Amino acid sequence: MTTVLAPVDGAVVPLSAVPDPVFSQAMVGPGAAIDPPRRPGRALAPIAGRLVKLHPHAYVVVGGDGRGVLVHLGIDTVQLKGAGFELLATEGEMVRAGQPVVAWDPGMVEAGGRSPLCPVVALDATSGAVGPVAEGEVRAGDELFQWTETGPDRSRDV
Amino acid sequence: MVADARAIIAGLGGAENIIEIEPCVTRLRTEVRDASRVDQRALRAAGAHGVMAAGNVVQVIVGPQADVIASDIEDLIG
Numbered sequence: 465m466t467t468v469l470a471p472v473d474g475a476v477v478p479l480s481a482v483p484d485p486v487f488s489q490a491m492v493g494p495g496a497a498i499d500p501p502r503r504p505g506r507a508l509a510p511i512a513g514r515l516v517k518l519h520p521h522a523y524v525v526v527g528g529d530g531r532g533v534l535v536h537l538g539i540d541t542v543q544l545k546g547a548g549f550e551l552l553a554t555e556g557e558m559v560r561a562g563q564p565v566v567a568w569d570p571g572m573v574e575a576g577g578r579s580p581l582c583p584v585v586a587l588d589a590t591s592g593a594v595g596p597v598a599e600g601e602v603r604a605g606d607e608l609f610q611w612t613e614t615g616p617d618r619s620r621d622v
Numbered sequence: 623m624v625a626d627a628r629a630i631i632a633g634l635g636g637a638e639n640i641i642e643i644e645p646c647v648t649r650l651r652t653e654v655r656d657a658s659r660v661d662q663r664a665l666r667a668a669g670a671h672g673v674m675a676a677g678n679v680v681q682v683i684v685g686p687q688a689d690v691i692a693s694d695i696e697d698l699i700g
Contacts (some may be wrong), residue, residue, distance in 0.1 A: 489685045491672040492648045517686055522647040524686050532686060534647065542646045587686060 466527060466611040469561055470602040471507045471535045472570075472582055474500035479583060484539045487583040492534065494594040495585040496609055498602065502571030502580065506552065507537055508604050509559040510584055516556070520549035524587070525564055531611060532587040537566060538573040538580045549574045562605045586611045625669025625684045627694035633668050634680065635659030637699035641678075645692035651680040 477497050482488045487497070509515070523542035526532040537549070550567040553559055564579075570580035577616035586594050586609075593613035602608060634640050634654055636694040641653040654660060660680050662673040684691050 485674060486648055486672065486681075486683050489672065492685050517647060517689075519647055524647070534686060536647065 466529070466531055466533075466586075467561075468495075468510045468533055468584060468586065468608050468611055469508065470498055470598070470604055470608040471510050471518060471565075471584060472498050472500045472505055472604050473602065474498040474582070476598050476608065477581065479585070480567045481601075482581050482583050483579050485581075485620040487536070487539075487585065490525070490585075490591065493585045493587045493589045494591050495533075495583060496594075496597045497583045498608070499581055500517065502569075502574055504567065504569040504571075505604070506564040507535060507582070508564045508566060509553075509561055509563045509565050510535055510608070512559065512561040514556065515553055515559050515565065518551060518553065518555035520544070520546035520551065520566065520606045521568075531589075533611075534583070534585040534587055535565075536583045536585075537568050538570065538578055538582065540578050541573060543578075544573070544576070552610055562619055584608055589613060625687070625691055627691055627698055629668030630665060630670070630682060630684075631695055631698060633661045633664035634682075635661070635672075640695075640699060643692055643695055645688040648683060648685060650684060650688055650690060650695075652680045652682065653697065654678050661677055690693055
């Protein structure tokens with residue numbers, strides 16, 4: 465079982481509420497999203513492990529058991545090409561659960577006409593593998609959900 | 623297993639149909655010359671989790687290995 469932490473403060477919303485079909489249809493896995501307060505903040509590592517992907521607007525941490533968790537900071541934020549995001553870690557490094565990874569400002573993302581919602585995805589997990597999910601407001605570093613199923617699902621190729 | 627780069631090129635209508643291919647965290651954003659040559663079923667068979675097409679922009683959802691697959695595709699189509 466993997467405990468996945470909230471990477472940012474905010475209100476927990478279902479992935480189905482995210483205005484991007486990749487997330488709302490759970491194409492890359494189940495999880496939850498967080499609607500962050502519109503002020504500058506730091507996004508944290510949701511689990512301990514290796515920071516295998518680090519973009520200004522998104523990152524993936526893979527734990528020792530091979531499970532990967534994706535954090536996406538806002539929707540369509542790849543279009544910002546890193547503007548407004550500051551990397552606080554290095555791709556490939558080992559991170560602690562809760563370690564700051566990116567500094568950003570959800571208010572700036574929203575002011576630019578994009579959703580600042582943050583999907584947190586259990587990559588390639590089966591839909592029943594995630595739960596229970598926290599409800600209401602969470603603080604960054606609080607438990608967001610449990611990834612309960614043992615072993616990655618091999619029926620979907622990563 | 624990573625989605626098959628060759629099969630994705632074929633599903634996008636072949637190398638000559640691909641104008642641009644750019645990896646995002648979970649997807650390949652591609653621009654094609656002729657969207658009617660894109661075969662969504664073939665792209666899924668190639669390992670894509672989903673395909674979203676809007677005009678000549680086709681997004682192929684391949685998961686977090688998107689950058690590896692994009693670089694494989696770029697190597698193949700030059």
